[in-house]
Amino acid sequence: MSSNILYIEDNPDNMMLVQRALESRGYCLLKAVNGLSGLQVAQQEDVDLILLDINLPDIDGYEVARRLRSSSKAALVHVPIIAITANALKGDAEKALDAGCDVYMSKPINIRELWARVEAFVPMP
Amino acid sequence: MTQSYLSHLECSGCGKQYSHNQIHTFCPLCQSPLLSLYDLKRARQNVDRDEITRRKKGMWRWHELLPVLNEENQIFLGEGDTPLLSLPHLEKELRLSNLFVKDESSNPTGSFKARGLAAAISKAKELGVKKVIIPTAGNAGGAMAAYAARAGLRAHIFMPKDTPFANIEESRMAGAEVILIDGIISDAAGMAGEKARAEGWFDVSTFKEPYRVEGKKVMGYELAEAFDWQLPDVIIYPTGGGTGLVGMWKAFAELEALGWLEKTKRPRMVSVQAEGCAPVVKAFQKGAVFCDFWTNAQTIASGLRVPKSFADHLILQNIYDSEGTAIAVSDESILESQKQLASMEGIFAAPEGAATLAALKELIKQDWVHPEERIVLFNTGSGLKYLDHVS
Numbered sequence: 001m002s003s004n005i006l007y008i009e010d011n012p013d014n015m016m017l018v019q020r021a022l023e024s025r026g027y028c029l030l031k032a033v034n035g036l037s038g039l040q041v042a043q044q045e046d047v048d049l050i051l052l053d054i055n056l057p058d059i060d061g062y063e064v065a066r067r068l069r070s071s072s073k074a075a076l077v078h079v080p081i082i083a084i085t086a087n088a089l090k091g092d093a094e095k096a097l098d099a100g101c102d103v104y105m106s107k108p109i110n111i112r113e114l115w116a117r118v119e120a121f122v123p124m125p
Numbered sequence: 126m127t128q129s130y131l132s133h134l135e136c137s138g139c140g141k142q143y144s145h146n147q148i149h150t151f152c153p154l155c156q157s158p159l160l161s162l163y164d165l166k167r168a169r170q171n172v173d174r175d176e177i178t179r180r181k182k183g184m185w186r187w188h189e190l191l192p193v194l195n196e197e198n199q200i201f202l203g204e205g206d207t208p209l210l211s212l213p214h215l216e217k218e219l220r221l222s223n224l225f226v227k228d229e230s231s232n233p234t235g236s237f238k239a240r241g242l243a244a245a246i247s248k249a250k251e252l253g254v255k256k257v258i259i260p261t262a263g264n265a266g267g268a269m270a271a272y273a274a275r276a277g278l279r280a281h282i283f284m285p286k287d288t289p290f291a292n293i294e295e296s297r298m299a300g301a302e303v304i305l306i307d308g309i310i311s312d313a314a315g316m317a318g319e320k321a322r323a324e325g326w327f328d329v330s331t332f333k334e335p336y337r338v339e340g341k342k343v344m345g346y347e348l349a350e351a352f353d354w355q356l357p358d359v360i361i362y363p364t365g366g367g368t369g370l371v372g373m374w375k376a377f378a379e380l381e382a383l384g385w386l387e388k389t390k391r392p393r394m395v396s397v398q399a400e401g402c403a404p405v406v407k408a409f410q411k412g413a414v415f416c417d418f419w420t421n422a423q424t425i426a427s428g429l430r431v432p433k434s435f436a437d438h439l440i441l442q443n444i445y446d447s448e449g450t451a452i453a454v455s456d457e458s459i460l461e462s463q464k465q466l467a468s469m470e471g472i473f474a475a476p477e478g479a480a481t482l483a484a485l486k487e488l489i490k491q492d493w494v495h496p497e498e499r500i501v502l503f504n505t506g507s508g509l510k511y512l513d514h515v516s
Binding site: 017021085086091092093094097104105106107108109110111112113116117 | 138139151154155156157308311312314315318319333414415417418420421432433435438
């Protein structure tokens, strides 16, 4: 059975790159283009890991992470979250980790590193 | 005479090949750095290492192994052929017998960054680039501004507001537009990348274009030449973005392929970082392939304040391959070593360069180096550029 990875990202180029990379390894990618729809997908689906862009068009990734961690759905309190940002603002990494993310990655996303980071939480199907 | 044996670019991650006749940044498929590959078989037949030694001094005397195809595009400000100095007083103090420093402070703009930016800006000019942008901890910005000025390119620089004053002023003096930001180089990188995408600037960030590493690799050629085509036992190198470390390792592989080395034993590469920002050291200690992003990075050595290099996996791979190590040193030990280098040997090193001496002292304590080994420290720049930080 394939593992579900939710990617919350509004940039279609990044979405396509990550989708291709993760699906080539057998993961199933769930997609959301903003923070609120990401939270909705996380509530409705079984999610094994979340890739979270920080600069989202509605609520930012920090807020998404905080809401996930305080969710009534127990699985989301502990689901691994990898924050991905263009680090255009000071202290993105620190803020992402403080908000409950487990790992911080900056763009451009090295695909080999992404595979390694994802596999550290969710073994390749 | 063939000006350059450059044959193509290759992704360091997935191996996909790209043409060197087009502008490239990094691999669009797997987002790893691109490296320049040369037709070394043909170069081996046609290029004489001793003829290179007889040429006029400077980085471009190695032009067959550099990426610029047309001599007219070489931007030369005197970079390269920096002195390899013995350190007799420190040798005695540390009970070593073959200690050297490669003193990069005599490069244009006072640091080793001149080598990489000379190559990158020359190649950018050759490929028709008109405006270049860079995020910098300081010295790379100054170097880019100078070479862009010489090449007639527009230059835009993002640097932390606490960058040494000399770096800010030299960049502005050379005509670059300088934006001081409230953050560190990783924040500057985000802003530079955004501006590059939005306005069509060519981003010459470390390893986000293929040619800076080509300029830096010449440090490796020069070391081999200076030691009569043998390599030292240990190279102790300060590591921020890691271009020099990766570049020298690439140079050694190329020299082997060219058959120019008298002995092919490669050096053990030591990566030196500051305790306040040591992602490579932390990853090395865990045996990791990539670095974690270092949060709250702080050190007086601004060039070492790099929370994660885009080429972290190449740096780590080179350290592992060389059976080297990675070591973090405190700011206090950097300052103490800076004084030692100046007062005992007359070398006013940049903090990053002084960090290599601090690291050597630790390695001696750990018996990681042997007294008779040939050890090279790298001073990457002049201490004069950091007066506001060290006084």
